[in-house]
Amino acid sequence: MALSGMRGLSVFISDVRNCRNKEQERLRVDKELGNIRTRFKNEKVGNIGGREFAESLAPDVQKLLISSSCRPLVRKKAALCLLRLFRKNPDILNIDGWSDRMSQLLDERDLGVLTSSMSLFVALVSNNHEAYWSCLPKCVKVMERLARNQDIPQEYTYYGIPSPWLQVKTMRALQYFPTVEDPSIRRALFEVLQRILMGTDVVKNVNKNNASHAVLFEALALVMHLDSEKEMMSQCVALLGKFIAVREPNIRYLGLENMTRMLMVTDVHEIIKRHQAQIITSLKDPDISIRRRSLDLLYGMCDVSNAKDIVEELLQYLATADFAMREELALKAAILAEKFAPDLSWYVDVILQLIDKAGDFVSDDIWFRVVQFVTNNEDLQPYAALKAREYLDKPAIHETMVKVSAYLLGEYSHLLARRPGCSPKEIFGIIHEKLPTVSTPTIPILLTTYAKILMHSQPPDPELQNQIWAVYSKYESCIDAEIQQRAVEYFALSRKGEALMDILAEMPKFPERQSSLIKKAEDTEADTAELSAIKLRTQQQTSNALVLTDQRPANGAPQVSQLGMVMVPSTSNADQNAVDQRVTQSNGTLSVVDPQPLAQDHAPAGDILGDLLSPLAIEGPPGVSPQSEFNGVPSHEGSVGANDALALAPVGDQESTVKPIGDIAERFQALCLKDSGVLYEDPYVQIGIKAEWRGHQGRMVLFLGNKNTAPLDSVQAVILPPSHLKLDISLVPEIIPPRAQVQCPLEVVNLRPSRDVAVLDFSYKFGTHLVNNKLRLPAVLNKFLQPIQVSAEEFFPQWRSLPGPPLKLQEVVRGVRPMPLGEMANLFNSLKLMVCPGLDPNPCNLVASTTFYSENTRAMLCLIRIETDPADRTQLRMTVASGDPTLTFELKEFIKENLVSIPTAGKPPAPVAQQPQPNNQPIASSDPGALLAGLL
């Protein structure tokens, strides 16, 4: 190649030298420059040009390609250039008459131009074959020419094979047409294919062998695609059967792969089954690529008749398989066992063996599924219980085995009662032996099992009862809430005697569901897939055994799983769904219900949500009860100094056309009373919050979720903290990938009491649209309160020791939202002000106490007294006392804000008497949050 380039140069030099005058010389040079320009232009256009560029230049490039006067080199480049342009903008070639020109191009004699044109053609037909039916006979002609080695120049043969790459490409193009209708063309094509199938021999030269087999495998693929002729098909199977038995690893690999593909296009199970033994040998090959292929093939060829053999083979192999494959193996074995179980007891056997042999790789879904099966099939229950009992006798068993056998024995051990070693006491004994070895999540299951055993031993055996009660009382003070709750509850329940029978009765049958395992299989696919956005573009994967069996949701939203990134729920329906799911899970014993199918019933949004931020979504959207309204002072009151920060209504939404979903103020108020939920949502973005508070510190996590299939650009989240809060936000990425969620942790430190609110200035760009929102963050005063119960002996000395202003402030508040005293007490409790009943002898009064934490004040006790007037519920007298004047004032104002009636959007009542005391506002102008609020 390099030499030929040099030849051009020397020809040019000698031409120039031979020129007789200046004019001729100039002509020759111009011609050369022209050549250079055309070449350069093609490459440049293809490489650098954008979409508009492609549109405007495509006609010129087309002309170059078709023109017969151009040199082949230029036309080759033109074809490749068009291919690139086409990939950028398919419209450039969707024009009348192009298919005819394409058809002419395929008549090309020059193999270089033909190869380039074929590349272009493959791209065109893969996009839309309908327009190119007229080209189909031309492709067959090309195949004939190559197969017969007619008119093929030496430089286009590779080890004696006429351009194997062009052959492969042509056959690839043919696979984009559904059928070949014309009988004569079809005959011609099949003749060529037949020649390839029969005429390819194994030769010594590796390269020649590879090249000829490349053609052969493509021919196989084409035959599989065109199918129908059963004669050719059986030939293919025979060939593949030969291939999977050869030593040469590449051929064996491809044989296995193509056999798997073949399973999907036609019904050749019976023929392929003959090779089962051979395929199983490959499962033990030292090469993992080959093992994977044979696993896929075994998975694909499995049906009721051979399931037993195949699954047992997989189980046997599991013990020695390498770690990279175990999980996949376990999953596939479980799915096959479920799908093709000849009888259910066999299924239970298989899964228990699976857990026994590869417990680490058996996900919870697998054992949940067994439990479902056993629960739903009464005949199976004694058998399953017996099996579980047998496994417990083993000296060392996997924790998952402990879980499943404890569950099964708890439910069904009474069915075994007459067998030796199966009395309630013995069952308890053997399960309890395992308790010290298991981890926290398993303990609740065991506690449930004990309760069930206790329930089944009627009349109660006092000794067993005492043993179990001893366990419960041990865990009564366990640090894990789940364990503690179960221990306490079961202990209380087990004292109910006969009533226990009703409460702890057998689990009802599970509703029939689609297997979560199959869905899981699909998820693992997604997991092992790419980590980048490219994946989204390449979703149209070809068949693979796993894809075949699963039913993707109809609109198959692309799924990305990525470290640290999770999907975003997109519909409120999905939110609701998550709530259901969560409820079932947190319902103690019900935790066996596998959540996935539930989610699957709904749109893909549901299953996206399944794994993810359910805790967030749960407490999110539901409407806010009126009493929790909070801090919602309307914005026009912003001029009143003390309320500046509160006036910070969301602003961005008037300017931008992106309307938030739900009321931002309401969401904020809801979040003031709880620690997780949705802060903001619009059609593109959802921002969720989860927070934890401890003393004067807190940790918030912002979940910024992109709900779209396009990335969000220029994402910015800036926090404008008021002076009393120290806020550190971690770096927010500038781009949120499609349907991904990023988490931004946020550390909060409270320096001193203040009612000012931190503001999150959040903006992003969607398309050309800049969306900006200023959102209040729920790091409000009551987050730093800790309710505390105070007895009369503590209260009164404190109360008296704080004599009057500025430590104790009293105010008559008017315009109070009328509410019964009970409701007011609830409101106080929800604000973490603990109501202490009985301290005030007057039933119309309310006394509450709490501890406030900040860096300046440390923990400080606050006492509140409310005196209501039964005759006029709209007014009351409030007294607040604490050891810090600012705190007293701020707390008083804070409570007042929550008591006065809050106007519904836009319609304020007569302004409430608000008398800010400037001297108690040390913050003022240096506070960016307040400043910002003022500007708004």
Next chain:
Amino acid sequence: MGIRFILMVNKQGQTRLAQYYEYLTLEERRTLEGEIVRKCLARNEQQCSFVEHRTYKIVYRRYASLFFLVGVDNEENELAILEFIHLLVETMDRHFGNVCELDIMFHLEKAHFMLEEMFHKAL
């Protein structure tokens, strides 16, 4: 659409040449290359030339100290790629005369030219 990337890596795992036909950030490339090299270099002569990684299939061939790795998608004829690698090596050999790793290192632009020309025309 066929080939996603072409890598030339020596047996110490250093990338000598890389061409990507889809956009990956540098960070992503580095991770991807690391993963692939770890997988492929650990294999022996008796094992097949194809390795599945993420959604790619890596078709690779070893010439002395240099590995040629081509990442393709599922829609590609593996053996055709395998022979394409050989064709490339033969061409380089013809040009450089007994091509070795150093030739590619010191004439990186030529190696790129050849790859580009051949990749476009053959595939």
